[in-house]
Amino acid sequence: MPVAAAPETVTCRGERFRLYLDEEAISNRIAELGAQIDADYADMEEPPIFIGVLNGAYIFTADLMRAVTIDCEVDFYKLSSYGAEKVSSGEVTLKKGIDADLEGRHVIVVEDIVDTGLSMRYVLDQIAAKNPASLRSASLLRKPAALKVDAPVDYLGFDIDNLFVIGYGLDYGQIARNLPAVYILDEDGE
Numbered sequence: 001m002p003v004a005a006a007p008e009t010v011t012c013r014g015e016r017f018r019l020y021l022d023e024e025a026i027s028n029r030i031a032e033l034g035a036q037i038d039a040d041y042a043d044m045e046e047p048p049i050f051i052g053v054l055n056g057a058y059i060f061t062a063d064l065m066r067a068v069t070i071d072c073e074v075d076f077y078k079l080s081s082y083g084a085e086k087v088s089s090g091e092v093t094l095k096k097g098i099d100a101d102l103e104g105r106h107v108i109v110v111e112d113i114v115d116t117g118l119s120m121r122y123v124l125d126q127i128a129a130k131n132p133a134s135l136r137s138a139s140l141l142r143k144p145a146a147l148k149v150d151a152p153v154d155y156l157g158f159d160i161d162n163l164f165v166i167g168y169g170l171d172y173g174q175i176a177r178n179l180p181a182v183y184i185l186d187e188d189g190e
């Protein structure tokens with residue numbers, strides 16, 4: 001089936017966004033991260049478990065897992081979202097915990113984006129309290145200029161500008177997650 005190229009601009013909730021990371025750039029980078037994870041966990045006895053952070057990271061988690069060839073498991077946390085806003089509320093609320101027992105496991109937290117870093121920090125702290133054998137993190141995107149807390153990312157897709165982005169799992173008031181590429185707010189187009 002032919003795949004249509006991602007459009008150069010899209011309109012979401014009346015605002016214009018421009019193509020920022022296309023599907024090829026995203027899949028190439030994820031292939032590199034998968035190879036890195038394969039190498040890092042090849043000698044571990046227990047398979048690593050990916051903990052995706054819902055909702056935003058569901059697509060990245062699925063693609064990252066499929067870029068990994070060693071045995072691995074998956075489970076999900078669900079945190080509060082931005083709501084319909086373009087800036088973080090500064091509050092992180094847990095909506096769904098995880099079922100898996102993480103004691104003694106090799107855990108990789110998977111986020112869509114590290115903005116203030118509060119969500120990543122929250123999940124890392126929650127999981128660290130469960131005594132995993134090791135704890136690392138992956139994020140497709142990070143906005144270095146927005147970071148407010150220490151939120152380490154071991155497997156990073158891309159550092160990006162400090163502007164609102166949508167697509168590839170990231171939403172604006174719950175829509176736009178299904179865009180196949182990442183789009184950034186076009187300040188000139190507002």
Ligand code: IMP
Pocket residue numbers: 056081082088111112113114115116117118119120163164165166170171172
């Ligand atoms: P943080 O806690 O401020 O790092 O933000 C974490 C969450 O806010 C992410 O997992 C996203 O769901 C959401 N978020 C942050 N920046 C953006 C953005 O530019 N677009 C859409 N969602 C975002």
